Amino acid sequence: MQRFVNDPDEVVEDTLKGFVKAHADIVRLSEENSRVIVAKDAPVDGKVGVITGGGSGHEPAFLGYTGQNLLDAVAVGELFSSPTAKSFLDAAKACNSGKGVVCLYGNYAGDNMNVKMAIKLAAKEGIEIATVVANDDVCSAAPDEREKRRGVAGEIFMWKCGGAKAAEGASLEEVRETAQKAIDSCRSVGVGLAPCTLPAVGHPNFSIEPDTMEVGIGHHGEPGVRVEPLKTAAEVGKEMANIVLDDHGLEEGAEVAVLISGLGATPLDELYILNDAISEEIAARGITIHKTYVGNYFTSLDMVGATLTVMALDDEMKRLLDVDVRCPARLL
Amino acid sequence: MQRFVNDPDEVVEDTLKGFVKAHADIVRLSEENSRVIVAKDAPVDGKVGVITGGGSGHEPAFLGYTGQNLLDAVAVGELFSSPTAKSFLDAAKACNSGKGVVCLYGNYAGDNMNVKMAIKLAAKEGIEIATVVANDDVCSAAPDEREKRRGVAGEIFMWKCGGAKAAEGASLEEVRETAQKAIDSCRSVGVGLAPCTLPAVGHPNFSIEPDTMEVGIGHHGEPGVRVEPLKTAAEVGKEMANIVLDDHGLEEGAEVAVLISGLGATPLDELYILNDAISEEIAARGITIHKTYVGNYFTSLDMVGATLTVMALDDEMKRLLDVDVRCPARLL
Incomplete structure (x- = not known):
């Protein structure tokens, strides 16, 4: 380890x-x-x-x-x-x-x-x-x-x-x-590519086979809704967006905030590659993105994978979301 | 992959x-x-x-x-x-x-x-x-x-x-x-625990054996100064601090900024565990820490490992470092 x-x-x-x-x-x-x-x-x-x-x-x-x-x-x-x-x-x-x-x-x-x-x-x-x-x-x-x-x-x-x-x-x-x-106003979905390991256990407590991905996985490896062959980032991003947006039922003209979080061991460039497809899918539905957050915001030890969260915004939510904060998670 | x-x-x-x-x-x-x-x-x-x-x-x-x-x-x-x-x-x-x-x-x-x-x-x-x-x-x-x-x-x-x-x-x-x-005013050191993989290559272009670590590794896997058995985080943190501080030659009473960056696939909790030892070692030398940054600030794809940077501060550097910024790397 x-x-x-x-x-x-x-x-x-x-x-x-x-x-x-x-x-x-x-x-x-x-x-x-x-x-x-x-x-x-x-x-x-x-x-x-x-x-x-x-x-x-x-x-x-x-x-x-x-x-x-x-x-x-x-x-x-x-x-x-x-x-x-x-x-x-x-x-x-x-x-x-x-x-x-x-x-x-x-x-x-x-x-x-x-x-x-x-x-x-x-x-x-x-x-x-x-x-x-x-x-x-x-x-x-x-x-x-x-x-x-x-x-x-x-x-x-x-x-x-x-x-x-x-x-x-x-x-x-x-x-x-x-x-x-x-x-x-929030809907999220996770996709797992490789499991995480609790240090005291020393081996993963669930498995994801190479060349597959688990769609709908939870933050602790809770099983998803399906295991699929690992697709391209464009396909995965589109699938994540569709799962979230279909459940959300947002109308054309809606405004949203988007958060793409790595699960711990996925490099940031891959999250941006996912975002390319995700933001295109959102735009294709006539939905406007107010702000996009990409990074390791909510992780699961060293799990490989990502989550997508889409939040529907009204004026008040937008105003509150835009308030400056000072916290250890985002320090520069 | x-x-x-x-x-x-x-x-x-x-x-x-x-x-x-x-x-x-x-x-x-x-x-x-x-x-x-x-x-x-x-x-x-x-x-x-x-x-x-x-x-x-x-x-x-x-x-x-x-x-x-x-x-x-x-x-x-x-x-x-x-x-x-x-x-x-x-x-x-x-x-x-x-x-x-x-x-x-x-x-x-x-x-x-x-x-x-x-x-x-x-x-x-x-x-x-x-x-x-x-x-x-x-x-x-x-x-x-x-x-x-x-x-x-x-x-x-x-x-x-x-x-x-x-x-x-x-x-x-x-x-x-x-x-x-x-x-x-900056000195840095990297410790690698596992290599990274360029997607187009598909396998790591260098290796780090399990239960070892490479001290002094570069951001692209450039060889470090030594391969050692993987030690406890307390020992690794102390070693990283000593390498940086010995080279720095800071006097007691100096003030510094500390940046601990993950290399891509190391979970944040481990960076904090490293920081416990690093900040203790800095304090033990009578050096004051003005601010500590911990996170994935400068990575190497999916490399497992971390870097430590210590920057000596005077009043001007401190003032400039504390200026608020707005950039994608740290958005909330």
Whole structure:
């Protein structure tokens, strides 16, 4: 295993140590909980707290999106495992200024369970936690069962819009509604070309045969809807766009934001090659692209592959998406 | 080969197509040369033009650093090959406002040759091109032969400081001096864990045996100074820091910027694990870290590995480094 690790069981611990050392100007480790990252200036007086949480191994998600006009605190789980209820609770406590906290997280069993528990625990301490559950992954359930779908890279748009709204001084309900609207406007799909390996396991926990690809794959290798022969990037990009747009049902004249994220080990040039086909397919439907994001925004360790997220925009979503942020995930 | 490509011989062409579609709000393709990326607002009246150029396969370098307060134009080469003299020339022409152009590029034979030729061609058209040649890669030549060293990720700091200086309205000579000072203040080292593959070749053009690492490896797989058994991240990070700092000869009390870049297929969490050891080693020498950048800033296709760049800072370098930029490489 050709990796920069120490003890494979301590990957998260070591990642967090290096993370807070790198970005001490933006974030800090909670003094109460070594699995909670907190924005340096949190809690902000009079502001709704915005938190998320999820398993590690998706860096820069989730912790890299902590910062100005974005997330105030992040609960950090072990690799591909939900953070504990206590970590979600401590994240909320770390950024609660009295106006309540919104937890914007992904639809996974462990996260659902632990967030629910955290809400109860927080209520006992007089902290109100509202939630939005991301379910943008089109292939993870049928259109009429959207509540069963997983949350993937659309979460970044949810955090951006929710975080920007909170920074404007909106109420808890307003922030929740905005984040809900943001994720409701997102559809995503993943295509996997090669699996990832948990360092402590040492071998992939699923397989993708050479010259094939898995369409609809999840962030943890959850099976997709089909295994196909690996096609050209133009064909793959078109297929990804069609899956997302067909589910989205956007009308001609719609405006969208596009996010193409590598899954960890796919070089950036290939993501741009995909984007050529994706943006052409979107344009062919008479849909306008407001902004395109291409890079490793939400990964899965060293998985080879990419995700596409398309978010439908109205004036408010566009305005919130365009708010400048300062966070470790995108530093220059 | 599990990749998102169309014709493997058209990777650069297809990357550029997807790149300009993604970032049309920041960049455009030159109308005169399909291998030149130009900042949307270039040329800026009264501003020195700032250009670079280099082989493709290092995305987001070089083209991703085109934008506000950064590069005005970039000459794009084929994979791991220098851009042509004409492309360097056309990049210069695209951003020349009459105050001259500075070309900030890396020390490779092809680039040196083509930039020299571009300077002559530009002179005939009345455009002055000044140059700074990056040579921050410590292991590529001995300390007393720094002019033989290759340029690697230190180029990003050179672009940032040079670009910010030019945006302030400095003269050609002032911009050149600033960029020269920036790269003179940088030292870098690379460690490779697994090789990369040119899509048109289909197999790696060099090898790194499992359970070993190549210390001092170049961005194109140029041999390092030694092959060692793969150590823990703590040991590798310490070794990288020592190589860079020993060559740097910084005194206690010095202030630095740190850039840890993945080489393409190394997950972000591992870069943070490396940073834990790197930042500790820097601190142990009584050196203060002003800012740390961790991510895929300068890659080599799908190579597994990382580079460390340490830049010594004075007040001016710090100020220029902190200037906000807007470019495709770091969009959120």
